[in-house]
Amino acid sequence: xxxxxxxxxxxxxxxxxxxxxxxxxxxxxxxxxxxxxxxxxxxxxxxxxxxxxxxxxxxxxxxxxxxxxxxxxxxxxxxxxxxxxxxxxxxxxxxxxxxxxxxxxxxxxxxxxxxxxxxxxxxxxxxxxxxxxxxxxxxxxxxxxxxxxxxxxxxxxxxxxxxxxxxxxxxxxxxxxxxxxxxxxxxxxxxxxxxxxxxxxxxxxxxxxxxxxxxxxxxxxxxxxxxxxxxxxxxxxxxxxxxxxxxxxxxxxxxxxxxxxxxxxxxxx
Amino acid sequence: xxxxxxxxxxxxxxxxxxxxxxxxxxxxxxxxxxxxxxxxxxxxxxxxxxxxxxxxxxxxxxxxxxxxxxxxxxxxxxxxxxxxxxxxxxxxxxxxxxxxxxxxxxxxxxxxxxxxxxxxxxxxxxxxxxxxxxxxxxxxxxxxxxxxxxxxxxxxxxxxxxxxxxxxxxxxxxxxxxxxxxxxxxxxxxxxxxxxxxxxxxxxxxxxxxxxxxxxxxxxxxxxxxxxxxxxxxxxxxxxxxx
Amino acid sequence: xxxxxxxxxxxxxxxxxxxxxxxxxxxxxxxxxxxxxxxxxxxxxxxxxxxxxxxxxxxxxxxxxxxxxxxxxxxxxxxxxxxxxxxxxxxxxxxxxxxxxxxxxxxxxxxxxxxxxxxxxxxxxxxxxxxxxxxxxxxxxxxxxxxxxxxxxxxxxxxxxxxxxxxxxxxxxxxxxxxxxxxxxxxxxxxxxxxxxxxxxxxxxxxxxxxxxxxxxxxxxxxxxxxxxxxxxx
Numbered sequence: 001x002x003x004x005x006x007x008x009x010x011x012x013x014x015x016x017x018x019x020x021x022x023x024x025x026x027x028x029x030x031x032x033x034x035x036x037x038x039x040x041x042x043x044x045x046x047x048x049x050x051x052x053x054x055x056x057x058x059x060x061x062x063x064x065x066x067x068x069x070x071x072x073x074x075x076x077x078x079x080x081x082x083x084x085x086x087x088x089x090x091x092x093x094x095x096x097x098x099x100x101x102x103x104x105x106x107x108x109x110x111x112x113x114x115x116x117x118x119x120x121x122x123x124x125x126x127x128x129x130x131x132x133x134x135x136x137x138x139x140x141x142x143x144x145x146x147x148x149x150x151x152x153x154x155x156x157x158x159x160x161x162x163x164x165x166x167x168x169x170x171x172x173x174x175x176x177x178x179x180x181x182x183x184x185x186x187x188x189x190x191x192x193x194x195x196x197x198x199x200x201x202x203x204x205x206x207x208x209x210x211x212x213x214x215x216x217x218x219x220x221x222x223x224x225x226x227x228x229x230x231x232x233x234x235x236x237x238x239x240x241x242x243x244x245x246x247x248x249x250x251x252x253x254x255x256x257x258x259x260x261x262x263x264x265x266x267x268x269x
Numbered sequence: 270x271x272x273x274x275x276x277x278x279x280x281x282x283x284x285x286x287x288x289x290x291x292x293x294x295x296x297x298x299x300x301x302x303x304x305x306x307x308x309x310x311x312x313x314x315x316x317x318x319x320x321x322x323x324x325x326x327x328x329x330x331x332x333x334x335x336x337x338x339x340x341x342x343x344x345x346x347x348x349x350x351x352x353x354x355x356x357x358x359x360x361x362x363x364x365x366x367x368x369x370x371x372x373x374x375x376x377x378x379x380x381x382x383x384x385x386x387x388x389x390x391x392x393x394x395x396x397x398x399x400x401x402x403x404x405x406x407x408x409x410x411x412x413x414x415x416x417x418x419x420x421x422x423x424x425x426x427x428x429x430x431x432x433x434x435x436x437x438x439x440x441x442x443x444x445x446x447x448x449x450x451x452x453x454x455x456x457x458x459x460x461x462x463x464x465x466x467x468x469x470x471x472x473x474x475x476x477x478x479x480x481x482x483x484x485x486x487x488x489x490x491x492x493x494x495x496x497x498x499x500x501x502x503x504x505x506x507x508x509x510x511x512x
Numbered sequence: 513x514x515x516x517x518x519x520x521x522x523x524x525x526x527x528x529x530x531x532x533x534x535x536x537x538x539x540x541x542x543x544x545x546x547x548x549x550x551x552x553x554x555x556x557x558x559x560x561x562x563x564x565x566x567x568x569x570x571x572x573x574x575x576x577x578x579x580x581x582x583x584x585x586x587x588x589x590x591x592x593x594x595x596x597x598x599x600x601x602x603x604x605x606x607x608x609x610x611x612x613x614x615x616x617x618x619x620x621x622x623x624x625x626x627x628x629x630x631x632x633x634x635x636x637x638x639x640x641x642x643x644x645x646x647x648x649x650x651x652x653x654x655x656x657x658x659x660x661x662x663x664x665x666x667x668x669x670x671x672x673x674x675x676x677x678x679x680x681x682x683x684x685x686x687x688x689x690x691x692x693x694x695x696x697x698x699x700x701x702x703x704x705x706x707x708x709x710x711x712x713x714x715x716x717x718x719x720x721x722x723x724x725x726x727x728x729x730x731x732x733x734x735x736x737x738x739x740x741x742x743x744x745x746x
Contacts, residue, residue, distance in 0.1 A: 037706075
């Protein structure tokens with residue numbers, strides 16, 4: 001019995017301490033959004049990049065607001081988010097030296113198949129939002145200052161609606177949890193198409209409105225400032241930044257599909 | 270019985286020692302002197318202050334007033350309690366434990382390994398077959414003898430015992446009393462409390478009698494039992510004074 | 513539709529297929545939590561014992577604070593460690609953010625109060641029982657610490673297991689300081705959050721079942737060791 005105890009103890013300690021040996025590979029830390037992570041895009045394109053350059057990309061997936069904060073603090077080497085206005089501000093504030101268009105997709109509005117607000121018939125996104133507000137149908141908002149959330153709020157503004165009341169539920173959550181909650185409460189919600197297509201728990205939710213130009217969702221890559229944070233791996237990050245807009249990168253993005261649907265459309269200049 | 274120790278056991282002096290706890294005087298100012306190698310039994314009804322006096326003498330408690338003083342260097346002492354306090358280890362390991370702390374072995378055991386010293390102590394107290402047994406599963410009498418073996422290894426000049434046999438059956442009582450006599454025979458002064466008159470008659474050279482926190486008598490045993498000086502003591506010997 | 517059937521069958525399928533990604537997630541989870549408990553114990557056991565044995569002004573305040581910290585929300589601990597380790601923070605030079613080391617640090621902060629507070633309680637009780645005898649034997653309080661800790665070992669094993677339970681169950685701290693990076697800082701609990709956010713509920717629950725099974729196995733092993741030792745040593 002003593003031997004078994006000794007074996008288990010040594011095994012446990014060995015297991016414990018082996019973790020302290022971390023390989024010091026070439027890698028960069030990329031702060032990106034939960035929508036890109038949840039869609040599975042990174043699992044598809046990063047291996048291609050790593051094979052070509054030998055650089056590992058470690059993705060920290062958070063809301064856009066948090067991604068900007070991580071960038072400001074110098075905790076990430078590169079940013080890939082979808083809030084053009086915010087990105088431009090980020091450059092203007094001196095945290096990044098460059099912002100490039102990488103890819104786009106669109107936002108969609110999903111909701112219960114019965115569609116109590118009849119948004120299927122809407123012509124425009126703002127009209128759909130107005131109908132939801134007027135019918136006071138339950139609407140689940142991310143409420144987390146993410147790119148998606150900011151886009152949703154811009155639409156409410158354009159629709160001339162101040163969303164408030166019992167029907168408008170601000171969850172403070174990522175896209176996935178918001179979809180889970182919306183599915184559970186049979187509510188409308190505003191989501192990017194990529195997360196929606198890859199989402200596996202829609203329950204009664206279906207896609208009810210899409211196609212309006214206003215739902216255009218642009219993703220941008222940020223090259224961080226050497227001056228602000230000299231310790232970052234600028235050279236490696238620059239390779240990633242350039243690769244995204246290169247032919248190989250753009251092709252890798254275009255090739256990514258879920259259920260035979262392309263989720264992201266490369267549009268670098 | 271003359272002391273076989275050289276040098277002789279240091280004398281213990283209590284000078285107006287009293288103990289007050291939360292406003293209650295548990296021990297009234299007490300002055301006494303214990304000298305020589307005697308078997309001193311402290312007697313009295315429950316709540317008289319016997320255990321308290323012992324703890325003050327041994328240094329476990331600090332008196333509220335007065336001083337406890339040894340003539341010369343305080344000698345090595347040991348104490349055995351009413352309920353033996355043993356560690357969650359084997360009997361043998363309980364003994365080697367004190368040897369690790371107390372590095373002055375008994376002269377007759379000098380040069381032996383700790384394990385050998387411990388085994389020798391177990392043999393002396395009739396417990397060698399229990400060496401590997403968990404100390405806590407031993408019987409009450411065996412545990413108390415183990416506590417005595419442990420005290421033995423400390424080579425004490427004074428051994429305090431606080432009602433060591435009150436929880437034991439007659440056979441165990443005899444074994445413990447024999448052990449106490451063994452200690453005394455090798456030159457250790459015994460200071461022991463008891464509420465058992467017969468035990469006192471068997472063991473005492475001299476007697477301290479307490480009642481209600483007051484030391485009423487300090488005399489030779491024979492004198493005490495034949496002609497006690499106080500009425501309380503008289504009543505106690507007749508078995509009438511219980512508290 | 514999520515039924516307990518799919519969850520269990522997913523869990524089973526996961527275990528049987530045991531792909532590298534899953535293995536590395538399981539191994540990392542164990543490494544982080546076991547390491548955190550180990551380090552926390554090294555500090556918390558003597559700390560708890562010392563707190564039990566020494567009286568000093570403000571002792572009660574320390575005890576209350578320690579007890580209260582047992583309920584420290586993991587996400588708060590994570591946030592504090594994040595602010596410490598972030599490049600913009602005081603320890604940014606160390607570059608520890610988004611590494612397993614940061615996760616261990618955060619979990620040590622969560623586990624230490626539990627082990628210290630419960631150790632204090634155990635040692636205090638034991639001390640009450642032993643104090644007179646140990647004083648009589650001439651032990652100083654410092655010397656009593658290892659003696660009492662060893663004597664309380666069976667109860668302390670449970671205390672350490674409680675700490676391990678807390679570490680392996682939490683997600684708030686490791687998510688913030690680790691970043692849930694695939695292949696680097698992704699552990700079981702953060703995987704469950706990720707799969708849930710993808711709507712992949714059977715997978716999430718399956719991972720949950722594996723996590724529970726793992727923790728149960730560890731508790732069972734500890735129990736057997738404890739019981740066997742107890743039987744041999746009263």
